[in-house]
Amino acid sequence: GRGGRRGDRKLAIGCLANLSMYLSDQYFSDIVGYSLQQAHNSTDKEEVRTFIQLIGQISQYSGHRLGLFMEKIIPLISRTVASEAFEEDTEVKENCFQTYESLVERCPREISGFVPTLVEEALTYLQYDPNYTGGGEDEDEELEEEDDWGYASGESDDEFDYDVEDDDLSGKVRKACARLLSSIAICQPETLPLLHQKVIPVLVQRFTEREEYVKLDVFHAFIALLRSTSKTYGRALASEKGRGVVQNLRGFV
Numbered sequence: 001g002r003g004g005r006r007g008d009r010k011l012a013i014g015c016l017a018n019l020s021m022y023l024s025d026q027y028f029s030d031i032v033g034y035s036l037q038q039a040h041n042s043t044d045k046e047e048v049r050t051f052i053q054l055i056g057q058i059s060q061y062s063g064h065r066l067g068l069f070m071e072k073i074i075p076l077i078s079r080t081v082a083s084e085a086f087e088e089d090t091e092v093k094e095n096c097f098q099t100y101e102s103l104v105e106r107c108p109r110e111i112s113g114f115v116p117t118l119v120e121e122a123l124t125y126l127q128y129d130p131n132y133t134g135g136g137e138d139e140d141e142e143l144e145e146e147d148d149w150g151y152a153s154g155e156s157d158d159e160f161d162y163d164v165e166d167d168d169l170s171g172k173v174r175k176a177c178a179r180l181l182s183s184i185a186i187c188q189p190e191t192l193p194l195l196h197q198k199v200i201p202v203l204v205q206r207f208t209e210r211e212e213y214v215k216l217d218v219f220h221a222f223i224a225l226l227r228s229t230s231k232t233y234g235r236a237l238a239s240e241k242g243r244g245v246v247q248n249l250r251g252f253v
Contacts, residue, residue: 009050017057020065028065032058036072045085049092052080056099063106070110073103074117081121090169093125097176104183115188118180119195123202126177126218129170132210171211178206178217182224189232195225 020028032055039051055073059066066073077096086092100118103111111118181199184191203222209215 006046010053013050013054013057016054017061020058020062025065028062029068032066032069036069036076039080040072040076048080048085049089052077052092052099053095056095056102059099059102059106063102066103067107067110070103070107070114073099074111074114078117078121081125088130090173093128094169094172094176097122097125097173097180101176101180101183104180104187108187112188112190115184115191116194119184119191119198122177122180122184123198125173126181126202126206128173128177129210131170171214174206174209174211175214175217178203178214178221182217182221185221185225185228189228192225192229192232196229199225 016031020031023031035051035054035058039048039055042048042051055066055077077099080086081093081096100122104115104118181195181203185195185199200222203218203225206218207215209218
């Protein structure tokens with residue numbers, strides 16, 4: 001069945017990823033090149049999924065060897081994240097952002113030119129919560145009409161602001177995005193001005209994240225950004241320019 005074939009594929013992916021640590025440069029290049037070509041050209045969703053996952057697993061084991069392929073890997077992953085074919089495929093999206101994270105940590109020089117794109121994608125999907133149905137401009141008015149039990153008139157205790165399903169895995173995508181932003185803050189300190197401007201406001205907004213396991217990584221990303229700022233600017237924080245940075249940060253906390 002399909003489940004069995006997918007299980008076999010995962011085993012094969014794991015074997016190849018482990019093997020990638022010991023391959024010669026030529027064999028490594030052949031495997032990565034073939035995977036990229038198949039993922040790019042195939043019209044079969046399962047085949048694309050398989051090779052995207054293989055690239056992701058290789059990045060975990062031998063990410064430092066993927067620097068030469070960055071010009072092909074990043075556009076491919078970016079296209080996959082935005083693809084309508086994988087619009088509701090949280091597993092593939094999670095894998096894509098985990099691959100980004102591995103490459104940021106293992107190939108900081110080669111990936112530096114792509115960081116603004118990674119930041120934009122991470123911010124977009126950090127807010128990816130398709131099952132959230134609450135909030136809105138009328139929320140305050142509804143709160144005023146709540147009864148003593150905290151429910152608005154006409155509601156029962158089995159009605160919630162969230163449409164939570166057993167297979168709601170979108171939180172894993174948001175978690176992967178938060179971890180990616182942490183890695184960028186630590187490994188790409190030259191992007192701190194961009195992170196201060198674009199990332200901090202979104203992180204602060206996501207402090208209200210409904211999933212605790214995701215919220216923890218949102219806080220970690222915020223802390224990583226602050227620590228990287230302190231480490232990078234150091235004594236310069238006492239200068240006029242540094243005071244400007246601190247003042248900007250205070251505006252968000």
